[in-house]
Amino acid sequence: MLTGLLRAGVGGRQLIQGWQRGVSLSAARRCEATDGEEEEGRAKKEIDPAKDRTRVIPVEMSLKYLQSEAYQTAYGEDPVWKKYRRNFKGAFPPKKTRKMCIRAGVISTGNPCPICRDEYLVLDPINTNLLKQFISPHNNSILPTSITNLCRKKHRELEVSVHKARDIGLLTYDVPFRRYHYPDYYPKDTPTSTTTTTTTSSSSSSTLTPGS
Numbered sequence: 001m002l003t004g005l006l007r008a009g010v011g012g013r014q015l016i017q018g019w020q021r022g023v024s025l026s027a028a029r030r031c032e033a034t035d036g037e038e039e040e041g042r043a044k045k046e047i048d049p050a051k052d053r054t055r056v057i058p059v060e061m062s063l064k065y066l067q068s069e070a071y072q073t074a075y076g077e078d079p080v081w082k083k084y085r086r087n088f089k090g091a092f093p094p095k096k097t098r099k100m101c102i103r104a105g106v107i108s109t110g111n112p113c114p115i116c117r118d119e120y121l122v123l124d125p126i127n128t129n130l131l132k133q134f135i136s137p138h139n140n141s142i143l144p145t146s147i148t149n150l151c152r153k154k155h156r157e158l159e160v161s162v163h164k165a166r167d168i169g170l171l172t173y174d175v176p177f178r179r180y181h182y183p184d185y186y187p188k189d190t191p192t193s194t195t196t197t198t199t200t201s202s203s204s205s206s207t208l209t210p211g212s
């Protein structure tokens with residue numbers, strides 16, 4: 001009786017284990033099938049050549065493009081952001097622009113920003129003709145995204161390349177004005193040189209007054 005029960009129990013367990021294995025196998029097969037379908041879907045999405053941005057364009061090509069006839073017909077003398085218009089819901093544009101236009105090498109929006117939409121506009125410290133279009137002629141500062149409508153990622157890249165270009169010396173910038181009190185820098189203890197220092201300080205102050 002006991003042995004019979006044990007046998008039945010063992011048999012039952014084996015049956016359950018077998019059934020579980022079958023279930024797990026079928027589930028695994030189902031998973032494989034869905035993975036395959038997803039991969040196919042991804043492959044289909046990557047085919048679109050107009051939105052593909054995986055190709056790396058060298059800066060030299062961008063420099064040539066900015067001098068070319070194609071660029072002239074596309075933009076003319078205007079900066080690249082001049083004729084771009086954002087599309088947004090409602091009457092007022094959002095304060096911040098889009099976070100990015102290109103995700104995983106593909107344009108993820110219908111209206112990419114002025115830099116992202118043109119593949120041949122490469123932000124680089126050497127590409128000064130492009131960088132100058134994003135610098136205000138009045139105060140030499142980088143124009144905000146509310147004017148240029150760049151996405152935040154490209155705006156950050158623009159800031160980095162402008163700072164690098166200024167560091168190299170390809171773009172100019174004003175050094176902040178420093179006002180010095182010159183008598184602080186002259187020797188004070190020596191009595192013989194006091195007269196000379198006073199004269200020099202007075203002369204320096206007289207020379208400074210018209211400027212200030």
Ligand SMILES: [Zn+2]
Pocket residue numbers: 100101102112113114115116117150151154
């Ligand atoms: Zn963008």
